[in-house]
Amino acid sequence: MKFSTEDLIEGIRSGNKRLIAKAITLVESKKAEHRQQAEELLKEIMPFTGKSIRVGVTGVPGAGKSTFIENFGRLAIANGKKVAVLAIDPSSAINKGSILGDKTRMEELAREENAFIRPSPSSGFLGGVANTTFETMMICEAAGYDYILIETVGVGQSEVLVADITDIFLFLKIIGGGDELQGIKRGIMEMVDIIFINKVEESNLQKAKTTKLELKRALDFIPAKEKGWKVPVLLGSALYNEGLSDVYSTIDEFISLKKKTGSFEGVRVQQAEKRFEYWVQEYILSMMKKNNSVEEAYIQHKKNASAMVFNPSTEAKLFVEKFLSKGPD
Amino acid sequence: MKFSTEDLIEGIRSGNKRLIAKAITLVESKKAEHRQQAEELLKEIMPFTGKSIRVGVTGVPGAGKSTFIENFGRLAIANGKKVAVLAIDPSSAINKGSILGDKTRMEELAREENAFIRPSPSSGFLGGVANTTFETMMICEAAGYDYILIETVGVGQSEVLVADITDIFLFLKIIGGGDELQGIKRGIMEMVDIIFINKVEESNLQKAKTTKLELKRALDFIPAKEKGWKVPVLLGSALYNEGLSDVYSTIDEFISLKKKTGSFEGVRVQQAEKRFEYWVQEYILSMMKKNNSVEEAYIQHKKNASAMVFNPSTEAKLFVEKFLSKGPD
Known part of the structure; x- marks a missing residue:
């Protein structure tokens, strides 16, 4: 990394998009020395973090997520806000280009001074299946x-x-033929805070109703x-800017409610704890992986466990003892 | 433990309930020397494991889970089968006695030679919130x-x-007043394979219909x-042995389907892998806990992370480095 931590911080704080992008690349890097600088x-x-409203957007391919994000983003900017667009895509190795990857997408939003768009990170991280979207978000908040x-493609x-x-969490739905509710991914309905039926026309x-x-x-x-919140189902057309201001004000209402009940802070504390636990595992896994023989042992013991050669707990014990005696180098 | 591993194995294999219970106590123990013998x-x-049909039973308190398990178990025994009843209860510290704890429950089943009933294990295990039900199941299978x-109480x-x-996975439902479907726990409907509406009478x-x-x-x-399976909703009364043979044959059908499609084996392989990963974490956590200063550090760094003193990943890195340099003793 050619930039010092100080350069990057100053760049972030002054809103220099090129340096923001560099900082994100840094936190996405798997290299140990980059990791060190990233933590600093x-x-x-x-x-300087924690002050944004963090919005998740999901929906099947073709639901119009990019168009929604583009025009919703422009609406927020018209209201004097700054908007960052990120993507979470744990399977991007397979779906390369399917998410924020197409340069022709979000052209209008990309031109806005108060918008920052970051394509999907590469898949996987350190030892796990993880991603650094949380850390990228910190940078954007700062x-x-x-x-x-x-944005999420809704895979895995x-x-x-x-x-x-x-x-x-916003769920974008389109109306098609047949049974409307089939094909909604398991669990989605329980995670959602607002549903937006997109591509509604005369x-x-x-059918939309x-x-x-x-x-x-x-x-x-x-x-x-969320206690006291009945998930609203809104109709509109992101392409024709219809219904987006409803979404905008509904998000406001929802955030106000969460702040009033304390769940806004409460959930964020839980998320930070989860994130800590997640990173403890990531770092332990990454230290395992640095040692080839330890990594091989992990794979072999896991394979034994799944074949039920020995009990999974026995395999785990054998592995952990091996790992901790050899150490992380 | 006064019994040698050989004694216990022989006891298990010959169906000696007292020694089966001793073996289960052994795998439930948190002590390192017991852990060692448990793994052996x-x-x-x-x-000798893997040949049983593993059935989860859930439902709200009052749904009649114990009566269902008792009479379903007796039906299976009448069909020439042997039945073991376990409980999973991660919150048993709070709900002590609420699950399989009452000695007067399942009296009839308990008297059967071909039945084995094991009350809920103590809550938590090693470092995590886990339990040893999987390992207890191995012993029962052997x-x-x-x-x-x-049985699960459906907490957490x-x-x-x-x-x-x-x-x-079986879900027991009772009919009460008001909106029948409110109050069903989040996610349950997506995990269920068979629903049994219990306590149905003339x-x-x-209302039941x-x-x-x-x-x-x-x-x-x-x-x-499960591909090709539409979750059946069966009616009956566990207390009066009505509808239980339907449940019995429906379980058979379901297992046959899973074996035909390969998902029976496939899911078990995944479960064993998950179990391995779970135990790797447990063992690493338990090794952390053995070292007081490491445990204190874990708690402190997690607290810092949730208060966002530093970024959660930074806290995690600081902690892991501390842990791996100090080592597990």
Whole structure:
């Protein structure tokens, strides 16, 4: 890294997008010396973090997530806010280019001075399946962004990852043929705070209203995630800027409610604890991986465990003893 | 432990309930020397495990779980099977006695030669919030039990723990006043393989049928957990032995389907891998805890992380370095 930690911090604080991008690349790096500098950087910027509204956005491919984020972002900017757009994509090795990767997407938003768009990080990190979106978010907050919009393609565990670092979770739905509620990913309905039915026009308005009723009924079957909040189902068209201001004010309402009940702070504390536990595992795993024989042992013992050669706990004990006696080098 | 590993193994294999209980106490123990013997024992009995049908049973307090397990167990025994009943209860420190703890429960089943009932283990284990139900199950399998019924009180994460070690998940529902589907715990509907509406009598049969329809409709909103399986909603009364043979044959059908599609083996492989990962963490945590200063450091760094003194990843790095340099003693 050619930039000193001081350079990067100054760049972040002054809103220099090139240096913000460099800082993000730093925290995404798997190299030990970069990791060291990344921790120093994160330590220094902590006092400037925590002030944004962290919004997760999910929906099936074709639901219009990019268009939504672009035009919602522009609306927020028109309201005097700064907007950062990130992506969480634990499977980006497979889906390369499917998320924020296409340069022609979000062109309008990208041109805005008060917008910052960061494509998906490379998949995996250190030993685990993780990502550094949380740390990237810290950097964007220190740079003064008011809204952090985090897009997920909805593959694998990505919604859980997003839910673990955001204040509010938006689900974009489109109406198609057939049974509207089939094909919604397991668990999504229980994570969601706001549903936006997108691509609603004159011609499919009736269908959209039916879908809304079905979603409302489905939501009745699910206990409230946030006390005192009934998940609203909003209709609109992100492309034609219809319904976006409803979403904007509904987010405001939701955040106000969370701040009033204390769940805003409470959930963030839990998220930080989870993040700590996550990183403890990451660092231990990464130290294991530095030692080839330890990594081989991990793979072999896990394979034995899944084949039930020995009991999984026996395999685990054998491995941990091996690891801790050999040490991390 | 006064018994040698050989004694215990012989006891298990010959179906000696007193020695089975001793072996379970051994795997539940947190003491390092017991842990060592437990691993030896588990290693030896591995070839005799894996042949049972592992059934999770959940439902709100008052749903009749104990009566269901008792009479279902007796039905299985009447069909020539051996039945073991376990409980998973991560919060048993709080709910002591609420699960399998009452000696007057399952009296009839307890008297059966081919039944083995084990009350809830003490809460927590080594460093984590875990439990040894998986390992207890191994012992019961080696002792020749054909059905392992695992009861959960449905507190906290207990259903997830049960789902992580069983082949099939049963949900017991009772009909009460008001909105039948409110109050069902988040996520339950997505984990369930069979629903049994219990305590159905002449007087509430119509209501039960309505509840069944509502449940069926709710299930339509949820993508299939097991390909080719539509979750059946069965009616009956465990107390009066009504509907239990339906449950019995439906479990058979479900297991046959899973064996045909390969998901029976596939899921068990995944479960064993998860179990391995879980135990790697447990052992690492337990080694941390052995060193007081390491444990204190863990608590302090986690507290700092949640207060966002430093970034959670920074706190994690500081802690892991401290831990690995001091070592586990």
